[in-house]
Amino acid sequence: MDKNQIIRPENLVHAKPELMNNNHMHYCPGCSHGVVHKLVAEVIKELGLQEKTIGIAPVGCAVFAYNYIDIDWQEAAHGRAPALATAVKRLLPDKMVFTYQGDGDLAAIGTAETIHAANRGEDIAIIFINNGIYGMTGGQMAPTTLKNMKTSTSPEGRNTQTMGNPLKILDLLALLDGVCLATRVSVHSAAAVKKTKRMIRLAFENSLAGKGTSIVEVVSTCNAGWKMTPAAANDWMVENMFPVYPIGDLKNI
Amino acid sequence: MAKFKGYVEVDTDRCKGCDLCVVACPTDVLELEPREVNDRGYHYVYMKNEDDCIGCANCGYVCPDGCLTIYKVKVG
Numbered sequence: 001m002d003k004n005q006i007i008r009p010e011n012l013v014h015a016k017p018e019l020m021n022n023n024h025m026h027y028c029p030g031c032s033h034g035v036v037h038k039l040v041a042e043v044i045k046e047l048g049l050q051e052k053t054i055g056i057a058p059v060g061c062a063v064f065a066y067n068y069i070d071i072d073w074q075e076a077a078h079g080r081a082p083a084l085a086t087a088v089k090r091l092l093p094d095k096m097v098f099t100y101q102g103d104g105d106l107a108a109i110g111t112a113e114t115i116h117a118a119n120r121g122e123d124i125a126i127i128f129i130n131n132g133i134y135g136m137t138g139g140q141m142a143p144t145t146l147k148n149m150k151t152s153t154s155p156e157g158r159n160t161q162t163m164g165n166p167l168k169i170l171d172l173l174a175l176l177d178g179v180c181l182a183t184r185v186s187v188h189s190a191a192a193v194k195k196t197k198r199m200i201r202l203a204f205e206n207s208l209a210g211k212g213t214s215i216v217e218v219v220s221t222c223n224a225g226w227k228m229t230p231a232a233a234n235d236w237m238v239e240n241m242f243p244v245y246p247i248g249d250l251k252n253i
Numbered sequence: 254m255a256k257f258k259g260y261v262e263v264d265t266d267r268c269k270g271c272d273l274c275v276v277a278c279p280t281d282v283l284e285l286e287p288r289e290v291n292d293r294g295y296h297y298v299y300m301k302n303e304d305d306c307i308g309c310a311n312c313g314y315v316c317p318d319g320c321l322t323i324y325k326v327k328v329g
Contacts, residue, residue, distance in 0.1 A: 001258050012322070
């Protein structure tokens with residue numbers, strides 16, 4: 001069969017999401033952020049929320065998220081995305097408000113804001129990218145860094161005697177009464193991507209329905225920070241990250 | 254069982270040559286261009302075996318940069 005017979009609009013099965021613009025993304029090749037951006041753009045389009053969504057961009061690698069998805073955005077100070085989202089959602093309660101944060105933003109400097117926003121049960125969705133490292137600033141150790149994992153500030157590996165243990169912040173958040181959805185997903189395979197899309201959709205629906213705070217943790221790779229190829233980083237994540245951060249729902253009501 | 258044929262269109266300017274689509278493909282259709290590079294210096298992906306593509310779109314799902322457009326038709 002000739003390729004011109006296949007390339008027809010009625011045969012289209014997958015394309016770049018309409019809400020994602022043509023700006024060249026600054027992420028490293030193979031970065032999980034790109035996949036999650038695509039899913040966010042697809043879900044917002046499918047729910048018809050382009051004019052009703054306000055995203056809160058974090059500080060970290062995803063600081064330029066507002067350049068790539070054509071919706072309304074606000075840029076928060078480092079770690080303060082849930083506090084800003086609280087304000088936006090309370091002032092404009094008919095909007096769908098979500099934050100997009102990394103582990104350095106959500107689990108380190110923004111721990112207080114995150115936990116208190118979740119405890120108040122603010123009707124926001126939090127998309128939490130956990131790659132166990134500070135990717136943007138050069139691969140420093142984050143609270144979520146695994147035991148014995150080598151980073152630029154723990155070159156001998158993370159010593160849990162002196163540097164603490166990996167922070168499972170989703171487990172903490174799931175305990176709070178204000179949280180309606182706490183789930184851990186990943187984007188390393190086509191099946192995992194489809195599951196993640198369903199969970200992001202559920203989180204956004206919860207925000208609109210006023211059910212409480214929804215947190216979707218995406219266990220991700222930082223192949224540049226981990227100093228691996230993208231494919232090897234995915235394998236490393238399955239082998240080492242998943243035992244510490246197991247995939248699945250912690251809470252879904 | 255119904256057979257499907259697919260085709261993957263690559264936005265070569267957007268591709269960063271991360272290799273994730275090549276790994277995700279179940280029928281070994283894709284390959285990174287061994288010599289050619291795009292404007293940014295990345296070895297972009299191309300269809301090595303067009304005939305084997307079944308249009309499953311696994312490559313599209315895992316692509317971080319949204320540079321793959323996948324078409325699929327039923328044959329026989």
